[in-house]
Amino acid sequence: MDFSALMTSAGINIGLCALFLSLYSILRKQPTNVYVYFGRRIAQDHNRETECFTLDRLLPSPSWIFKAWENTESDILQCGGLDSVVFLRFLVFSIRIFSIAAIVCLFGVLPANYFGRDMLHKRIPFESLEVFTIANVIEGSRWLWVHCLALYIITFSSCVLLYHEYKSISRLRLAYIRNSPHNLSHFTVLLRSIPNSGVEMAGDTIRNFFGNYHGSSYLSHQLIYRTGKVQKLMSSAEKVYRKFVQLKLASCGLNTRQKLYRCGLCGGDKSIPFHFQRNEEDLDEKITDITTADIFQEQEGCLAAFVFFKTRYAAAIVSQLMQSPNPTLWVTDQAPEPRDVYWSNLSISYKCLWFRRVLMLIISVVFMFVFLLPVTFVQSLTQLTQMKKMFPFFRDILKMPMVTKVVTGYLPSVILLLFFYTVPPVMMLLSTVEGSISRSDRKKSACHKILYFTIWNVFFVNVLSGSLLTQLNAMTRPNDLATQLAEAVPKQATFFITYVLTGWVGLCSEIMQIFALIYTFVRRYICQLDDDPQLVPTFPYHTEIPKVLLYSLLGFTCSILAPLILPFLLVYFCLGYVVYRNQILNVYVCKYEMGGKLWPVVHNTTVFSLVLTQIIAIGVFGLKSSKFSSGFTIPLVIGTLLFNEYCRQRFYYVFTSLSVQDLIEMDREDEISGRMEYIHEELLSGYYKFFPAKDSNKSDICNVDDGATTATESNQFSSIFS
Known part of the structure; x- marks a missing residue:
């Protein structure tokens, strides 16, 4: 050249x-x-x-x-x-x-x-x-x-x-x-390969294991289930909710034009508000049909769990140590931030990785x-x-x-x-x-x-x-x-x-x-x-x-x-x-x-x-x-x-890792200032806020277990319309 x-x-x-x-x-x-x-x-x-x-x-x-x-x-x-x-x-x-x-x-x-x-x-x-x-x-x-x-x-x-x-x-x-x-991932460990005892529920198995071996630092856990039926309804509910928000903003003007669906070349004769009202009614009927028994029926399909600890130091220690003599069971890793979790991959078996x-x-x-x-x-x-x-x-x-x-x-x-x-x-x-x-x-x-x-x-x-x-x-x-x-x-x-x-x-x-x-x-x-x-x-x-x-x-x-x-x-x-x-x-x-x-x-x-x-x-x-x-x-x-x-x-x-000095100093500052109690309360709902309804593959769902009671998912789903 x-x-x-x-x-x-x-x-x-x-x-x-x-x-x-x-x-x-x-x-x-x-x-x-x-x-x-x-x-x-x-x-x-x-x-x-x-x-x-x-x-x-x-x-x-x-x-x-x-x-x-x-x-x-x-x-x-x-x-x-x-x-x-x-x-x-x-x-x-x-x-x-x-x-x-x-x-x-x-x-x-x-x-x-x-x-x-x-x-x-x-x-x-x-x-x-x-x-x-x-x-x-x-x-x-x-x-x-x-x-x-x-x-x-x-x-x-x-x-x-x-x-x-x-x-x-x-x-x-x-x-x-x-x-x-307030980074919740510092208090959280992702748990996979949970053994199936065949006698007790997955939540009880986790609570007993961590209560026995990490009793002084264990706070609670959050199970992740495969409940595709519920998640599909949640996805539809979110879409309807977002359309309602758009219609509410559009209704502020005096003139509202009726738009066609899909490609703009064909459409129905129903008005948009009526269409979404009908969708909302159908979703309400379907959601009420889901009972607590339907959800607990899938507890055998527990994919993984987020385990919460009282301090950052305790979570870091647990995430680095092998939890059992069998390295393919009770596998722990430092959990990602709630907004960073890629939910669909939590369903992958650890042995297949x-x-x-x-x-x-x-x-x-x-x-x-x-x-x-x-x-x-x-x-x-x-x-x-x-x-x-x-x-x-x-x-x-x-x-x-x-x-x-x-x-x-x-x-x-x-x-x-x-x-x-x-x-x-x-x-x-x-x-x-x-x-x-x-x-x-x-x-x-x-x-x-x-x-x-x-x-x-x-x-x-x-x-x-x-x-x-x-x-x-x-x-x-x-x-x-x-x-x-x-x-x-x-x-x-x-x-x-x-x-x-x-x-x-x-x-x-x-x-x-x-x-x-x-x-x-x-x-x-x-x-x-x-x-x-x-x-x-x-x-x-x-x-x-x-x-x-x-x-x-x-x-x-x-x-x-x-x-x-x-x-x-x-x-x-x-x-x-x-x-x-x-x-x-x-x-x-x-x-x-x-x-x-x-x-x-x-x-x-x-x-x-x-x-x-x-x-x-x-x-x-x-x-x-x-x-x-x-x-x-x-x-x-x-x-x-x-x-x-x-x-x-x-x-x-x-x-690649967090220092013990930083973690302990942050824990002490939170305990002295009284922020630690607020963080513990936030842990119980922090990951649920970033529920996989907004993910590309909507197949998993979270269930919070605070160690005492477990809220049914049916009541939580209805909050999407509030």
């Missing part, structure tokens, strides 16, 4: 970015799009402002950039939680480290690459991009020490910044734990290898000779200079990006089937899968070869992996530059919310339905964090090999910082928290990127017959690994 093809790709992407950002600045001002671009604020404030029409609504403006920039970190923490702060901190880290890398490499490494061999250079627009890479440096060149020195500066700066961020985010997590005194995890791992690996086909096709587009062989009828078209520049410089990265839109739904489905008991664990598991998938398919598969046979051949020679990477990465650096350029458009499409716009249009004008504030999405950390980490890996690995990628990466991270701040403040709602647990993923992947960069550099220096630079890089690899181990020992456990 020549420099003009790169500029063609840059021009197309810059034009699309300008178009998307201009459209966004106009569409965000339209009242009909308020639920798309200000969903979080509408859901939080429960109102929407109406403004008179002004000409300013039809003119693009950059005011949203200043509004997103002027908010402080405390505002971000309040709106999006600690996870959003962690995500933005990584973007800031990327801006800092690649600013340092850009200064060092553009003014030091790039001239060494460009003048690396004696040759007659063309004018820059007609130069091949390979002359700007390390491939242009002759063997045994004395200028290779510049690349080695640049690698040392980048690695040292990265370790310093990573340590600073790890330390700062660890403090934020400790503050997050200490500042959440290992089988599900192994099966999902196998499916994930198979999916990764199946994805070799589109990646191979994309790689063939970057090489004109292969394209002419594959598509002989396009030979005349490919002779046109502009078509060649578009096909080789723009089309491959776009096609690959479009293929990758199918990956997150598949990985989220696999993580769900895997058996995660919380929404945050499910999203974290999907994040890991997508991260491994993208690094393998975008980086390794692309750099190793452009043909499937060569890729398979490369995988059979793991000893030569470093040498193959050293040969291939400089050649594929131009493709990675165009991939980063396509990432600009991805950020602009994120802020445009194209899919949300289409969904809202179909819902409002075709299905004739009102906007629902409950449909505000959560931030897709499982897709955005792997995406940003991939671009970071490309920046590290190409920094000394092809420094031209660094300015484009800086633009990506700066644009992403503004875009994601805007989305966190206005669009996405924080429905549950991971408490910053994704930072170790970010840290470990960044260290992996550094080590991979150093290994590739060793291979490149070996190919260039520079033994001094190659040997001098080996201590850098060892030092980076030792740094990672130190950070793991120093900070990692803050993100």
Whole structure:
């Protein structure tokens, strides 16, 4: 690829970015799009402002950039939680480290690459991009020490910044734990594999076991049953209730138009209020038919239980210890927060979890290898000779200079990006089937899968070869992996530059919310339905964090090999910082928290990127017959690994466990202030408030057992209409 093809790709992407950002600045001002671009604020404030029409609504403006920039970190923490702060901190880290890398490499490494061999250079627009890479440096060149020195500066700066961020985010997590005194999950243990005695009820079995072995700290428990019939009625009741609320709001106006059902092309002759009144009467009749005996008939199908303890310390101890000599019975784990529980997975037998995890791992690996086909096709587009062989009828078209520049410089990265839109739904489905008991664990598991998938398919598969046979051949020679990477990465650096350029458009499409716009249009004008504030999405950390980490890996690995990628990466991270701040403040709602647990993923992947960069550099220096630079890089690899181990020992456990000191101090403060009694009362109903009626798979139900009496579910269901 020549420099003009790169500029063609840059021009197309810059034009699309300008178009998307201009459209966004106009569409965000339209009242009909308020639920798309200000969903979080509408859901939080429960109102929407109406403004008179002004000409300013039809003119693009950059005011949203200043509004997103002027908010402080405390505002971000309040709106999006600690996870959003962690995500933005990584973007800031990327801006800092690649600013340092850009200064060092553009003014030091790039001239060494460009003048690396004696040759007659063309004018820059007609130069091949390979002359700007390390491939242009002759063997045994004395200028290779510049690349080695640049690698040392980048690695040292990265370790310093990573340590600073790890330390700062660890403090934020400790503050997050200490500042959440009413977190019910700290007092709660999730109990699974409850043995069936065959004599007594499940509730009595749990009460007797924990009363016997944890009598001084045991408070109560809450059983979880499979009662699909009751849950189906609860789901219908909730829908009717929400429709009543919408009708009540609509009845405030003098003129109420009658809407059609479904697609808007056909409908009944009954009025909406009568329709919902009839539904309410039917539901009341069905609910009254369910007796206490029907519910207790399903007590043998007890899935799990939440066991509550009087102190945080007692719950933490129980969650960590094995409760019986048989490790498959009385299995305890720290319970998720009530809003974080993924109720449908509580029905999975504990003995089946290992089988599900192994099966999902196998499916994930198979999916990764199946994805070799589109990646191979994309790689063939970057090489004109292969394209002419594959598509002989396009030979005349490919002779046109502009078509060649578009096909080789723009089309491959776009096609690959479009293929990758199918990956997150598949990985989220696999993580769900895997058996995660919380929404945050499910999203974290999907994040890991997508991260491994993208690094393998975008980086390794692309750099190793452009043909499937060569890729398979490369995988059979793991000893030569470093040498193959050293040969291939400089050649594929131009493709990675165009991939980063396509990432600009991805950020602009994120802020445009194209899919949300289409969904809202179909819902409002075709299905004739009102906007629902409950449909505000959560931030897709499982897709955005792997995406940003991939671009970071490309920046590290190409920094000394092809420094031209660094300015484009800086633009990506700066644009992403503004875009994601805007989305966190206005669009996405924080429905549950991971408490910053994704930072170790970010840290470990960044260290992996550094080590991979150093290994590739060793291979490149070996190919260039520079033994001094190659040997001098080996201590850098060892030092980076030792740094990672130190950070793991120093900070990692803050993100995986709770400290005894913090738990006991929080317990003492609550006992002295008198809040402990209030927390104990809240425990009995805290998880029931987040009853799975709002979950996707509505098959489970909770039953509170306070150790003395058990309230019937029939009386609790009727409260949905109050």
